[in-house]
Amino acid sequence: MESGQHMLRTGRRGTLFEFSMALRDLVTSYHRRGLAWSLAWHDVVSRYRGSILGPFWITISMGLMVLGIGLLYAKLFGISVAEFMPYVAMGIVFFGLMAGTINEGCETFVQASSMLSQTSLPMFTFIWRTVLRNLINLAHHAVIIVAVIIFFGLWQVMDVLPAMGGLLLTIINLAWISMLVAIASARFRDIPQFVMSVMQFAIFMTPVFWKPDAFPDRHAFLTLNPFYHMLTTIRAPLLGQEADGLSYVILAIMAVLGWALTFSVFAITRRRIVHFL
Amino acid sequence: MTDVSIKVTDLTLRFPVYGVDAKSLKKNLARVTVGGRLGASTTGATEVTALSHLNLNLRAGDRLGLIGHNGSGKTTLLRALSGAYEPDEGQIEVRGRIAALLDLSLGIDPSATGVDNIRLRGRIAGMSSKEIEDKMDEIAEFSGLGPFLAMPMKTYSAGMQARLAFAVATAVEADVLLMDEWISVGDADFQKLAHRRLLNLVERAGILVLSSHDAGLLRLYCNKVMRLEGGVASEVKDIRRLDELLAAA
Numbered sequence: 001m002e003s004g005q006h007m008l009r010t011g012r013r014g015t016l017f018e019f020s021m022a023l024r025d026l027v028t029s030y031h032r033r034g035l036a037w038s039l040a041w042h043d044v045v046s047r048y049r050g051s052i053l054g055p056f057w058i059t060i061s062m063g064l065m066v067l068g069i070g071l072l073y074a075k076l077f078g079i080s081v082a083e084f085m086p087y088v089a090m091g092i093v094f095f096g097l098m099a100g101t102i103n104e105g106c107e108t109f110v111q112a113s114s115m116l117s118q119t120s121l122p123m124f125t126f127i128w129r130t131v132l133r134n135l136i137n138l139a140h141h142a143v144i145i146v147a148v149i150i151f152f153g154l155w156q157v158m159d160v161l162p163a164m165g166g167l168l169l170t171i172i173n174l175a176w177i178s179m180l181v182a183i184a185s186a187r188f189r190d191i192p193q194f195v196m197s198v199m200q201f202a203i204f205m206t207p208v209f210w211k212p213d214a215f216p217d218r219h220a221f222l223t224l225n226p227f228y229h230m231l232t233t234i235r236a237p238l239l240g241q242e243a244d245g246l247s248y249v250i251l252a253i254m255a256v257l258g259w260a261l262t263f264s265v266f267a268i269t270r271r272r273i274v275h276f277l
Numbered sequence: 278m279t280d281v282s283i284k285v286t287d288l289t290l291r292f293p294v295y296g297v298d299a300k301s302l303k304k305n306l307a308r309v310t311v312g313g314r315l316g317a318s319t320t321g322a323t324e325v326t327a328l329s330h331l332n333l334n335l336r337a338g339d340r341l342g343l344i345g346h347n348g349s350g351k352t353t354l355l356r357a358l359s360g361a362y363e364p365d366e367g368q369i370e371v372r373g374r375i376a377a378l379l380d381l382s383l384g385i386d387p388s389a390t391g392v393d394n395i396r397l398r399g400r401i402a403g404m405s406s407k408e409i410e411d412k413m414d415e416i417a418e419f420s421g422l423g424p425f426l427a428m429p430m431k432t433y434s435a436g437m438q439a440r441l442a443f444a445v446a447t448a449v450e451a452d453v454l455l456m457d458e459w460i461s462v463g464d465a466d467f468q469k470l471a472h473r474r475l476l477n478l479v480e481r482a483g484i485l486v487l488s489s490h491d492a493g494l495l496r497l498y499c500n501k502v503m504r505l506e507g508g509v510a511s512e513v514k515d516i517r518r519l520d521e522l523l524a525a526a
């Protein structure tokens with residue numbers, strides 16, 4: 001095993017060996033989780049250095065968008081503001097987490113190239129850095145969620161536990177997607193543009209700003225969209241509704257299959273990633 | 278502490294180069310003194326063989342100087358020893374805590390203050406937050422940067438950056454110190470301080486591997502020397518035979 005005191009690097013010794021090395025990388029990143037946290041925290045602090053409100057600027061712009069869209073669309077669609085505003089607020093904030101973690105995933109290894117090429121830091125550390133950074137941002141934007149929950153009295157009807165379950169499943173899924181695009185972007189420089197286009201498309205195809213009432217339950221347009229499941233399992237319980245159990249099942253299956261795929265890709269490309277950069 | 282050692286067996290390291298047409302390079306493949314060996318892999322991708330079949334054994338107290346032309350593989354060897362590059366063939370085994378000073382800008386955030394950068398670099402080098410706070414005064418004093426530590430790093434000169442980087446890297450109680458070239462950036466005062474720290478490290482039975490084109494510097498710090506040529510290593514010789522190795526060029 002790897003420790004601070006002993007480092008062993010060898011040439012390829014078959015597929016099984018590559019998987020055990022990939023696992024070692026994961027385990028080391030867990031032992032050094034404090035580093036991923038420090039890096040993520042540093043990213044947030046340094047991005048907003050010299051700014052008084054810091055990440056709350058994004059919160060404010062999101063808040064304005066929530067107000068504007070909440071009021072306007074409620075009028076256009078003929079829905080009450082009390083029903084629509086919290087819906088849109090949660091949609092924007094949680095979709096922000098998804099888009100941020102996936103889009104920034106493209107930069108994960110590219111940005112870390114100088115560290116990767118002269119230290120033996122585990123590669124997973126940088127994946128956690130991106131994920132944690134987006135969770136720190138989410139913690140700021142949570143102000144909006146708390147505001148609508150209090151203002152519209154949702155605390156009387158909401159069901160926190162299933163929402164937390166949905167958030168957890170969402171984060172687990174976002175993490176593998178983020179890692180997969182990180183590896184792909186290191187090798188192919190068109191990937192970040194591609195990912196950004198997909199996420200821009202996804203924000204309109206996912207019921208973030210609109211209600212899926214026009215579709216029958218479990219319509220393929222919704223069930224085939226992973227972001228729909230992520231969003232609905234977090235949002236519905238917070239709005240006092242029940243999310244379809246199928247969505248949780250789909251997220252769980254996606255997490256298992258997605259991580260199996262991503263981990264395999266990582267095991268195979270791990271040696272090369274530093275050379276891609 | 279376990280015995281400090283570096284053991285490299287039959288190390289071959291190739292860089293795949295993406296996005297370059299191997300055929301267009303072929304006509305330029307006449308023998309050159311600079312660089313590693315260019316070639317095409319079995320899959321047809323361009324590859325640079327930066328190190329080939331390299332063997333190296335170092336024990337506590339060894340201070341190895343690396344010499345060789347530009348592109349002969351010195352930096353690549355140091356990076357491989359730091360654990361960043363995986364061998365294509367062979368094996369690298371390092372016992373002891375490694376501190377690598379290869380690139381001054383490692384983990385440096387130019388808009389953050391010197392103190393923040395000490396924290397960041399220290400975390401990357403494997404120190405805990407508490408260890409860093411405990412050593413902060415010592416690092417700050419050694420760097421000699423005084424009030425500049427409260428200023429953003431982008432206001433530092435190259436030598437000032439080197440001081441900070443060196444102060445942090447050597448604050449980790451490292452057993453194996455890997456250094457690439459740059460130590461000469463510091464001024465005379467700093468060189469003296471650095472010299473004392475390096476000797477201190479060696480007294481603690483550590484290992485130093487230093488790459489440099491400066492024969493004087495190598496004589497000052499090293500007791501052994503190895504020459505790389507197109508990724509192929511000479512034997513490790515005593516530093517007194519440095520001229521011999523240089524003359525072999």
Ligand SMILES: Nc1ncnc2c1ncn2[C@@H]1O[C@H](COP(=O)(O)OP(=O)(O)OP(=O)(O)O)[C@@H](O)[C@H]1O
Pocket residue numbers: 292293294311312313314325326327345346347348349350351352353354
């Ligand atoms: N990231 C890389 N991708 C492709 N080839 C590389 C890379 N880094 C180094 N090389 C190649 O590997 C060979 C060895 O390079 P290296 O940087 O180790 O040389 P060096 O001995 O440190 O040279 P110098 O004295 O100029 O610092 C060179 O031919 C170089 O072109």
Ligand SMILES: [Mg+2]
Pocket residue numbers: 351352353457
């Ligand atoms: Mg070099």
